[in-house]
Amino acid sequence: MNALQPRSNSAPHMYRYDAFDAQFVRERVKQFRSQVERRLDGSLTETEFKPLRLMNGLYLQLHAYMLRVAIPYGTLSAVQLRQLAFIADRFDKGYGHFTTRQNIQYNWPKLKDVPDILDALADVEMHAIQTSGNCIRNVTADHFAGVADDEIEDPRPTAELLRQWSSAHPEFSFLPRKFKIAVSGAEHDRAAIKVHDIGLRIVKNDIGEIGYEVILGGGLGRTPMIGHVVREFLPKNDILPYCEAIMRVYNSFGRRDNKYKARVKILVHETGLEQIRAMVEAEFNSLDKASIAHDPKELERIAAQFANPVYDRFAAKFNDLQTQMDADPEFHLFANTNIASHKAQGYSIITVSLKPIGGSPGDASAAQMRVLSDVADQYSHSELRISHEQNIILPHVRTSDLYSVWQALKAAGLATANAGLITDIIACPGMDYCSLATARSIPIAQAIAKRFESAAEQHDIGKLGIKISGCINACGHHHIGAIGILGLEKSGIESYQITIGGDPTLTTAIGERLGPGFAADDVPDAIAKIVDVYKSTRTDGEAFMETYRRIGTSPFKEALYAAH
Amino acid sequence: MPLINDTGFIADSWVRVSEESTLFAEQIIIPFAQFEEAAAANIKKIGVHVANTVKPTELVQYFAKLDLISIDFPNFADGRGLSIARSIRKAGFIGELRAFGPLIADQYAYARSCGFDTIEVPEELAARQPEGQWKDAGKSLSLSYQRGYMHGKNILNQRSIHEAASRTGAV
Ligand code: SF4
Numbered sequence: 216m217n218a219l220q221p222r223s224n225s226a227p228h229m230y231r232y233d234a235f236d237a238q239f240v241r242e243r244v245k246q247f248r249s250q251v252e253r254r255l256d257g258s259l260t261e262t263e264f265k266p267l268r269l270m271n272g273l274y275l276q277l278h279a280y281m282l283r284v285a286i287p288y289g290t291l292s293a294v295q296l297r298q299l300a301f302i303a304d305r306f307d308k309g310y311g312h313f314t315t316r317q318n319i320q321y322n323w324p325k326l327k328d329v330p331d332i333l334d335a336l337a338d339v340e341m342h343a344i345q346t347s348g349n350c351i352r353n354v355t356a357d358h359f360a361g362v363a364d365d366e367i368e369d370p371r372p373t374a375e376l377l378r379q380w381s382s383a384h385p386e387f388s389f390l391p392r393k394f395k396i397a398v399s400g401a402e403h404d405r406a407a408i409k410v411h412d413i414g415l416r417i418v419k420n421d422i423g424e425i426g427y428e429v430i431l432g433g434g435l436g437r438t439p440m441i442g443h444v445v446r447e448f449l450p451k452n453d454i455l456p457y458c459e460a461i462m463r464v465y466n467s468f469g470r471r472d473n474k475y476k477a478r479v480k481i482l483v484h485e486t487g488l489e490q491i492r493a494m495v496e497a498e499f500n501s502l503d504k505a506s507i508a509h510d511p512k513e514l515e516r517i518a519a520q521f522a523n524p525v526y527d528r529f530a531a532k533f534n535d536l537q538t539q540m541d542a543d544p545e546f547h548l549f550a551n552t553n554i555a556s557h558k559a560q561g562y563s564i565i566t567v568s569l570k571p572i573g574g575s576p577g578d579a580s581a582a583q584m585r586v587l588s589d590v591a592d593q594y595s596h597s598e599l600r601i602s603h604e605q606n607i608i609l610p611h612v613r614t615s616d617l618y619s620v621w622q623a624l625k626a627a628g629l630a631t632a633n634a635g636l637i638t639d640i641i642a643c644p645g646m647d648y649c650s651l652a653t654a655r656s657i658p659i660a661q662a663i664a665k666r667f668e669s670a671a672e673q674h675d676i677g678k679l680g681i682k683i684s685g686c687i688n689a690c691g692h693h694h695i696g697a698i699g700i701l702g703l704e705k706s707g708i709e710s711y712q713i714t715i716g717g718d719p720t721l722t723t724a725i726g727e728r729l730g731p732g733f734a735a736d737d738v739p740d741a742i743a744k745i746v747d748v749y750k751s752t753r754t755d756g757e758a759f760m761e762t763y764r765r766i767g768t769s770p771f772k773e774a775l776y777a778a779h
Numbered sequence: 780m781p782l783i784n785d786t787g788f789i790a791d792s793w794v795r796v797s798e799e800s801t802l803f804a805e806q807i808i809i810p811f812a813q814f815e816e817a818a819a820a821n822i823k824k825i826g827v828h829v830a831n832t833v834k835p836t837e838l839v840q841y842f843a844k845l846d847l848i849s850i851d852f853p854n855f856a857d858g859r860g861l862s863i864a865r866s867i868r869k870a871g872f873i874g875e876l877r878a879f880g881p882l883i884a885d886q887y888a889y890a891r892s893c894g895f896d897t898i899e900v901p902e903e904l905a906a907r908q909p910e911g912q913w914k915d916a917g918k919s920l921s922l923s924y925q926r927g928y929m930h931g932k933n934i935l936n937q938r939s940i941h942e943a944a945s946r947t948g949a950v
Contacts, residue, residue, distance in 0.1 A: 235937060235938070238921075239920075242919065242922065249915070257907065258884075260907075263855065266856055349856070379924040379934070380925060385861065386862055386865055466862045507926050507927045509935055510935065510939045510942075512939070516942070
């Protein structure tokens with residue numbers, strides 16, 4: 216077989232492993248299989264085994280192991296999703312949980328099954344490599360990549376190049392702490408690049424060349440920080456040497472004395488941006504770039520595989536959508552919220568919400584995964600995306616097919632019309648699964664969703680993102696929720712802090728705390744009061760965040776805490 | 780302490796000299812701070828042991844006089860020594876580069892890639908992870924994606940070669 220020939224298996228419009236990638240992943244599985252054996256026979260202590268299993272995606276949770284599988288830059292084929300369903304059925308309890316970092320988590324695998332699961336993933340060109348541990352994590356990207364109408368360039372070839380470069384990196388696999396990279400290629404930031412350790416924004420310079428704006432030192436967690444531009448324009452071909460320089464500075468100088476101060480954001484903060492920039496640039500200039508950089512042809516090879524499908528020119532002729540919407544109010548609601556414009560005429564992007572009222576945010580059953588695979592095969596060129604909002608995207612749907620797709624989704628309980636609305640809540644697993652949790656988050660999300668169950672009310676409120684974390688680690692990204700909820704524990708009782716005004720886009724903002732925490736049962740009421748303030752002060756067509764920016768926090772504080 | 784290279788567990792011809800002891804053997808590894816003293820004592824081969832906070836640039840001026848640099852790994856999860864090794868190699872050191880500390884067999888390939896020749900591990904660790912495990916670990920990842928590192932077949936280079944060959948019709 217020609218080593219460079221993409222293997223069959225997945226959708227034709229995404230990166231496919233060549234023989235090298237395939238062998239690399241298989242060797243990694245084999246290596247992990249022997250590491251499990253060596254843990255069991257005592258060759259490896261638990262302390263030694265821990266980072267090895269984490270680097271293969273395996274966590275020890277509250278009740279069991281949890282396996283986190285990477286969905287690099289959120290792109291997934293129908294074949295791959297079907298395999299994820301198979302794994303859920305065969306090795307877990309029949310469902311999986313999609314996370315805020317374009318991964319899927321299985322909550323109940325057995326240690327002895329994990330190598331087999333990894334092999335099953337390798338069968339469809341997937342893996343769990345570096346979804347955890349103090350290494351460079353799964354590289355994420357805009358979930359509308361390649362189809363967004365505001366795109367300068369598809370960010371996924373860069374993300375794939377970085378995925379490969381960061382895999383089993385000999386120098387950067389024992390870092391002070393985890394390291395997350397996100398890439399965006401559009402005008403709007405849908406990948407939250409300013410709250411990543413490195414955020415890359417594809418930009419065009421004055422003379423029309425495409426390169427990267429490099430943002431360093433963002434992050435959420437205990438000490439939320441917005442990243443700084445460390446390099447305004449990095450020529451494309453310098454990306455690997457520049458990343459190597461950043462990583463070497465971080466690996467050498469990042470703090471190792473305190474886990475909570477070990478992220479690169481703290482290094483940047485304590486050292487100062489100018490000094491860090493000087494250190495990175497000095498390291499970068501000392502490198503023999505030609506020996507490190509990728510061959511430009513390699514990026515072309517990768518990019519070619521992400522080429523869009525050939526769209527049907529005649530699809531643009533369809534103009535009955537409005538009629539269909541008028542005829543079916545339920546479809547109308549769905550179309551209002553869950554459909555985005557596509558760069559090709561006559562095509563649309565569908566967001567499938569994994570946030571049904573009363574469900575666990577981000578969970579999908581094996582049966583639902585299969586339905587989505589079938590729908591993708593039939594209507595979306597066999598391709599899907601996972602968003603950091605924990606939803607699933609169908610990226611290439613003919614506008615004329617929207618109604619049929621909606622019907623198919625509805626039959627499977629997947630047509631919740633709430634993308635971007637108050638019930639499209641992001642929540643981490645919290646106390647229900649996570650051993651680090653200080654409070655529950657899923658039940659809080661469910662209670663809020665119930666409170667705002669009425670479709671009419673949700674649509675009247677409009678765009679409003681709620682994000683919930685079950686502890687200070689902030690996996691639910693509460694800092695950047697328009698409304699953020701952080702579950703803490705105060706002398707044995709859960710207490711929920713509410714922040715407001717967080718923003719994950721290019722105008723990134725960390726939410727402001729409104730005051731003392733609330734008991735679990737009081738959270739829905741508190742959210743309702745915040746919403747009431749918005750509704751009574753908004754001007755015509757003003758979204759929640761706009762009202763907030765205009766009036767500030769005081770009216771909200773007053774509504775929540777003023778004595779009655 | 781047990782010493783490992785690509786051939787397995789090997790005899791160590793170097794003697795580590797602690798700060799208190801006098802300099803006597805032919806090949807000694809001394810703390811970096813004592814280098815000048817040893818250099819004056821007319822010893823055949825000198826190696827220095829450095830902490831993982833050393834600035835690689837500080838070592839460069841001594842390269843010609845050093846046959847070995849030993850880098851401390853206080854624990855296996857602290858990867859600083861890997862960056863130091865890489866920087867030292869990049870700066871042109873051609874003597875023996877040794878990792879000193881409780882690195883595990885699973886890190887062997889990484890250490891080699893970053894430029895280490897040998898690893899000196901505690902007895903207890905070598906007893907748990909005998910020679911065979913180190914040899915297997917050395918072979919466990921035969922392919923790598925990072926250009927400019929030293930171990931394994933580089934995938935990006937392989938692709939370039941392959942691409943060039945197919946352009947000239949060799950494939
Ligand atoms: S935020 Fe805390 S509780 Fe939630 S998943 Fe992360 S570590 Fe667990």
